[in-house]
Amino acid sequence: MKAPKFGYTRVLSIDDAISALAAGAGTAKAMGGSQSLGPMLNLRLARPAQVVDVAQIASLRTVSRTAGWIEIGAAVTHAEIEDGIHPPLAEHPMRQVASGIAYRAIRTRGTVGGSLAHADPAADWVVVLAALGARVVVRSPRGERTIDVDSFMLGAYTTVLESDELIVSVAVPAPTSATHWGYHKVCRKPGEFAEASAAVYFDASAQRARIVLGAADGPPILLHALAAEIERKGASASDRKSLGAAVRAGLPGRDAIDHKLFTACVERALEQSGVLTGTQHAE
Known part of the structure; x- marks a missing residue:
């Protein structure tokens, strides 16, 4: 058409x-x-x-670091993050995530702000930014406001953005020596939309513990109780039975296959993070 x-x-x-x-x-x-x-x-x-078309606005294509946060312009592309051309993101978990988004041709044009505004439940940034506890900065004729990512997405392809509001940046916490993270998604083949995904982010220095399910047909689902339990008890709280119970509670009404897929995503994201062994995952 x-x-x-x-x-x-x-x-x-x-x-x-x-x-x-x-x-x-x-x-x-x-x-x-x-x-x-x-x-x-x-x-x-x-x-x-x-x-x-906002893609050529220079101020939307910058990345800066201040007070423990990294502010990413809304028009920064996935490929720019993947290639590490912005020093504040060169060692950030987002770099690895960016490399797995769709195909390279899409990554060279697709933007962080565009992905958030589109609010596809299966999008990588939607779930990863939720795990990071990001803040979305938007501007309109009424001024500027900052929105916690947890309240940004209302449903599939639906956000709290007003028709005259523009996402100008996304702020994410800068990683520290205490940061542990992981992200895993299940796709039919590389580059396709995720059928299930999970992201985890732990930072003891900032008292941040988050486990998030993505590709769940709506806003990301935070497993607060599971994250808090793993932060307190470590491996003893992360056996497959406990993970499965948390996933079922977060996804009521879904079938057993879905529960297994999402549980596997959480398990592998936790394995990547190294939080259970005290070693940080890096690639």
Whole structure:
């Protein structure tokens, strides 16, 4: 199919982008790398009257570190993170995650902000940023606000973003010597959408312990009790029976196969993290 008729505006500043979105009065849509919006336009699942291209806004393509956090511009691409061209992310877990997103051609254009705004439940950044406890910074004619990632996604392809709001950056905690992390997903073949995924992130110095299920047909599911128990007891709280019970509680109504897939994802993410043995996983 072909996309429906729409206007196209390329902007070079955040202020111009916000003005264009506001002028659309709910009919304009921001576009980053167009790796999600483009197909939806062609399938006529999205029908904006105006597309506002924000990919070339220089201030959205920067990465900086301050006060234990790394701020990633919304237009930073997956490939830029994968290649480690931004020093603050060169040793960050996000680099490995980026290398497994879809295919290289998609990674060279797809953006962090675009992925979050699209809010596909199976997307890698959706679950990984939830595990990191990220903060999403958005701007509109009313000013700037910061949204905890836990409350950002309301459902599949649905977020708390207002029609005139633009994601300008995502802030993630900088890794420390106490950081342990892992991410595992199940796909039919490399590059395909995940059928199940799980991300774990532990940092004793920041008192952060998070285990998150992704690709669950809605917002990421946090297994708070399991993460807290593993943080306290270590390996004794991470046997397969305990993991399976936590997954079933987090995914009620799903069939046994799904529970096994998600349990395997949690188990392998924990194995990667090294949190059970006190050694940090790195690749």
